[in-house]
Every structure is written in C-alpha cells, then in structure tokens.
Amino acid sequence: MELEDELGDILGKARDGKGWTQADLAKSAGLSVGDIARIENYEWTPEEKVIFKIADVLDLHGPSLSAIAGEKWAPEEETPDPGPFNIVCINVLMGLYPVKCYLLICRETRATAVVDTGGNPETIIKKARDLGVKPEKILLTHTHPDHAGGLGQLTREFGCPTWVDKIEPRPSGSRDLRMIEDDDTITLGKLNIEPVATRGHTPGGISYKINESVFSGDAIFAGSMGRANASWSGLFESVTQNLLTLPDKTRLYPGHGPATTVGEEKQHNPFFCDKVFQ
Numbered sequence: 451m452e453l454e455d456e457l458g459d460i461l462g463k464a465r466d467g468k469g470w471t472q473a474d475l476a477k478s479a480g481l482s483v484g485d486i487a488r489i490e491n492y493e494w495t496p497e498e499k500v501i502f503k504i505a506d507v508l509d510l511h512g513p514s515l516s517a518i519a520g521e522k523w524a525p526e527e528e529t530p531d532p533g534p535f536n537i538v539c540i541n542v543l544m545g546l547y548p549v550k551c552y553l554l555i556c557r558e559t560r561a562t563a564v565v566d567t568g569g570n571p572e573t574i575i576k577k578a579r580d581l582g583v584k585p586e587k588i589l590l591t592h593t594h595p596d597h598a599g600g601l602g603q604l605t606r607e608f609g610c611p612t613w614v615d616k617i618e619p620r621p622s623g624s625r626d627l628r629m630i631e632d633d634d635t636i637t638l639g640k641l642n643i644e645p646v647a648t649r650g651h652t653p654g655g656i657s658y659k660i661n662e663s664v665f666s667g668d669a670i671f672a673g674s675m676g677r678a679n680a681s682w683s684g685l686f687e688s689v690t691q692n693l694l695t696l697p698d699k700t701r702l703y704p705g706h707g708p709a710t711t712v713g714e715e716k717q718h719n720p721f722f723c724d725k726v727f728q
C-alpha cells in the first residue's frame with residue numbers, strides 16, 4: 451500500500467516545525483526556491499546527495515528520507531494482535547480521499563466499537579451489518595470532518611455514545627458525548643481500552659490503545675507525521691513520548707496510509723528515527 455506522505459509532504463511538514471518558508475529552506479540547503487517548490491509539488495525527486503543535505507538542515511533522518519523518496523521502504527504487513535479481539539479496517543472515502551476507520555470487536559462478547567466515523571459512513575454501517583455486530587461505542591481520535599463528519603448518521607444508526615478528548619472541539623451529531631479525562635479506561639465487553647494523549651494535530655487528538663495495538667488517528671503515519679494544526683512541538687513530543695516509547699511490536703493503525711509498528715517507525719520514519727529516548 452502506498453504511504454500517506456511523499457517526499458514533498460514530508461518537507462512541508464518539517465518546514466512547519468521550523469517555521470520556515472520555502473525560501474528559508476532553499477537558502478539553508480543551497481537550492482533555489484523553485485527547486486523546493488518542485489519537490490513539494492511532487493515534480494522533482496533530487497539525487498541522494500541533495501536529499502541528505504535537505505534532511506540535515508531540517509533535522510530529518512537522511513537515510514530514511516532517501517528511502518521514502520526512492521520508494522524503497524514500506525512497513526511490513528502487520529501481523530494480527532494476539533489479544534482476544536478482531537480489528538476490521540474500513541476505508542471510508544471523503545470524495546476521493548480515503549480515511550481509515552476501524553471496528554474493534556470483543557471476540558467473547560461481540561461488543562463492538564467504531565474508531566472514527568469517516569465523512570460518509572455507509573461502508574461502516576454495511577460492514578457492521580455483514581458481521582452481525584451493533585456498535586455500542588464510537589471512539590473519535592479527533593473531530594476533523596474526514597474523521598468525525600459521519601457522527602450524526604452513525605449515531606442515528608447505532609444509538610450509541612461517543613468518546614472524545616475533553617479539550618477537542620466538540621463534534622456535532624451526538625447527544626451523548628463522553629469527555630475523556632486523564633487516566634480514563636474505556637471498557638468494551640471483556641476488553642479495556644486505554645486513551646493515549648496525542649495532541650498537536652488537533653488540540654485534543656487522542657489515540658486508543660488496546661493490548662499491542664494503537665489507533666493513532668492523524669498523529670503519526672507510516673514514514674511521516676500528521677500536519678501540526680494545533681502545535682508542532684506538541685505533536686512531536688506526544689508521538690516521541692507517548693507512542694514511540696511503547697514496545698517495538700506495538701501495531702499502529704493510523705487514520706491514513708498503511709498500518710505500521712513502533713519498531714518500524716523508530717527505524718524508518720525520517721521525523722523520529724534516532725529521536726526517541728526511553
């Protein structure tokens with residue numbers, strides 16, 4: 451599966467972290483503004499020496515950035531979590547843009563949660579029907595429209611409450627919102643789900659950890675990070691301190707792009723390689 455972000459996206463996000471314009475990056479890397487624009491517009495993939503120079507000035511990991519630029523790395527296909535539950539990934543389209551939503555199903559009780567609604571959740575409703583489950587909880591990683599726009603429709607369909615971080619902008623469409631407080635645990639059948647703060651993409655972005663798996667929304671992608679709409683340093687810190695300190699085998703299920711693991715991202719993500727201190 452294609453990565454969510456290409457070289458151009460990664461450069462743009464890394465520039466954001468430094469507060470740099472394209473001109474600032476061009477000057478630091480010894481390139482022209484036109485060169486940077488062409489890279490960020492996916493029109494030019496420079497030679498390795500140039501990529502390493504750009505990585506160096508942007509505090510990115512050169513070999514990882516070069517591997518992604520050359521389409522030489524993608525995470526290994528994930529192995530199923532050994533816990534007593536099933537994870538069903540559903541691609542929900544918003545226009546042409548796919549968002550990954552998930553059904554989490556307790557094997558023993560069939561209790562089910564939906565992680566993110568997508569904008570047009572018909573495919574979630576159909577999948578739940580096909581599987582013979584009726585979700586009893588909706589867990590939102592954040593409330594951007596591509597992740598939470600279908601909340602009204604899913605709430606009408608399933609009549610269930612929705613969990614969201616207490617400082618995240620309130621989504622519309624649910625009359626039964628449960629605000630996640632620090633140290634909350636969410637129960638689903640025989641399962642315990644642990645919210646993990648991953649703020650920065652949005653003010654109250656949150657991930658949900660169950661056993662060896664984390665639904666991480668738009669905090670981190672395979673080979674990249676989310677756009678830091680609320681706080682770049684906050685997002686960077688929450689990923690390095692709250693996600694990438696988990697055991698290497700921990701599976702990460704993001705809102706876009708392929709699933710990955712903590713170990714893969716510590717080795718191959720240009721933003722985080724060599725930046726995780728336990």
Ligand SMILES: [Fe+2]
Pocket residue numbers: 592594597651668
């Ligand atoms: Fe988002």
